[in-house]
Amino acid sequence: MKIGLDIMGGDYAPKATVLGAIAAHQNLSKDQHLVLFGDKDQITPILEAQNFNPDFFEYVQTSEVIGMGEHPTKAIVQKANSSISVGFQQLKEGKIDSFASAGNTGAMLVGAMFSVKAIEGVLRPAISTVIPKEKGGFGLLVDAGANADCKPEHLVQFAIMGSLYAKHIYQIEQPKVGLMNLGEEEEKGNMLTQATYPLLKTNNSINFAGNIEGRDLFNAKADIIVCDGFTGNVVLKLAESFYVLTLKKGFKDDFFDRFNYEQYGGSPILGVNAPVIIGHGISSPEAIKNMILLSKDMVETQIIEKFKTAFNS
Amino acid sequence: MKIGLDIMGGDYAPKATVLGAIAAHQNLSKDQHLVLFGDKDQITPILEAQNFNPDFFEYVQTSEVIGMGEHPTKAIVQKANSSISVGFQQLKEGKIDSFASAGNTGAMLVGAMFSVKAIEGVLRPAISTVIPKEKGGFGLLVDAGANADCKPEHLVQFAIMGSLYAKHIYQIEQPKVGLMNLGEEEEKGNMLTQATYPLLKTNNSINFAGNIEGRDLFNAKADIIVCDGFTGNVVLKLAESFYVLTLKKGFKDDFFDRFNYEQYGGSPILGVNAPVIIGHGISSPEAIKNMILLSKDMVETQIIEKFKTAFNS
Structure with missing residues (x-):
């Protein structure tokens, strides 16, 4: 190798x-x-x-x-x-x-x-980033910024790639896929997430857990957080800024420590x-x-x- | 009254x-x-x-x-x-x-x-929410969730309404307008922000400060943070979840205290x-x-x- x-x-x-x-x-x-x-x-x-x-x-x-x-x-x-x-x-x-x-x-x-x-059949390779979870472990955010504008079929592929990656690299069996959205209910969303929801729901190769909201990023609702790269980039940079703030303020905590990017070794391009x-x-x-x-x-x-x-x- | x-x-x-x-x-x-x-x-x-x-x-x-x-x-x-x-x-x-x-x-x-x-001429009323700033004071996020899908001209109106509101309600003179984006450079963005940037740049009724990123939410780059309601909703709920985490962890700090929604009296519908x-x-x-x-x-x-x-x- x-x-x-x-x-x-x-x-x-x-x-x-x-x-x-x-x-x-x-x-x-x-x-x-x-x-x-x-x-x-x-x-x-x-x-x-x-x-x-x-x-x-x-x-x-x-x-x-x-x-x-x-x-x-x-x-x-x-x-x-x-x-x-x-x-x-x-x-x-x-x-x-x-x-x-x-x-x-x-x-x-x-x-x-x-x-x-790109791998044949992959419409849009995506960047995956690790998100620490409050109760331990972590999730994967896909896409973290490679694709600013996405179509529903792209988000479905992000879900599939993220699930495979979580399973094989991090041994997370049947990772739960959450669709980042502005409400929990199935009918909520912008045009992109409204059109993506039924595609994720009926896709047998993933374990779809439904919509998640901004407040669910760090909880256990989803292992794979799927969103367009614009949303993912904003979310990631906001989360990082919070970590930086806790460092500045001198807050020490196991959970916040796990925001330290050093331990995750970077963000793979999936696809x-x-x-x-x-x-x-x-x-x-x-x-x-x-x-x-x-x-x-x-x-x-x-x-x-x-x-x-x-x-x- | x-x-x-x-x-x-x-x-x-x-x-x-x-x-x-x-x-x-x-x-x-x-x-x-x-x-x-x-x-x-x-x-x-x-x-x-x-x-x-x-x-x-x-x-x-x-x-x-x-x-x-x-x-x-x-x-x-x-x-x-x-x-x-x-x-x-x-x-x-x-x-x-x-x-x-x-x-x-x-x-x-x-x-x-x-x-x-809606006021005549206002295409899309928007929800405005207060965002505390690290160095004191606060900014306004528009739209915080009323309009999941937006066009560039909607975002321009959010900028105008947010600026007027900040000036008259909070006495912020010439509030700086930042466009939430995935990079600082003018050409960065998704289709929406790329098309919005030149409209904000050439609009004389606002004080446009350029693109801002997720990490800039709490700093002084912008008083008015303009984005579509999907992004605004995700950002707001994520920021709230961080505040909740600091409370759970028992972190006491002036800045985090100012996340407490109680002091801001709610979110007006502008327009x-x-x-x-x-x-x-x-x-x-x-x-x-x-x-x-x-x-x-x-x-x-x-x-x-x-x-x-x-x-x-």
């Missing part, structure tokens, strides 16, 4: 990414190799400072970096020798089995769509032909380590094959 | 509503009269228990109550002698100057639209031809008192006339 990691992506790259790779190495078996994409001249001194044997990693030298503020499509096209572009090229060619980066989210999305492409994970821009070494281990889990569980079977059967 | 109050609406009615009316009475001048809509047989014993002179209030006897779970349109039509239906009838006839209830939100919306109706306020279902006497005082402010400031001028000039 070859796990690709963009060393140049993230606010604290390359130091945080290299330290994360070192931390992850101890958790990988001998046949699980880390392939680092980036400028080796910047990587080497960090490894030396840690007395880390550089032979434990493989390296793909890249000369360009896509910045956080760059236009995704332009950057992917114009910076063909960037760590993200080269990473996706190797993922497409099968030289690596997964690719992860804490860099430009849009470039990761565009790169995935241009290189490995493309390879495991692709987008890390938080502020990723620490711990976050990078967990992003690598999540990559490994996605390869090991053959989650992409599960998706393919679901959408091509 | 005659301030109408539904005594039968809310989870703790009629006790909480009558106690709220008693508390408000001390803050009203001699020419500001409270008109209570409800069953006087239920009101009288509460007044007696408080040794409150019943002559301080006016009463309109009603025999029916619209429950919290009832279908709004059906209930308004079928329960013509309910406190909400009779209240709106008197508001339409000019017998009262404002009407407020902590009862069925949908029935309040439908009642307002059927009786006093109908009379002051109409919807209270929180769980309204306490304190919340009812503040809803009455907000009603008074809306009448005193002639906010409805400001709206009419804005949309008919």
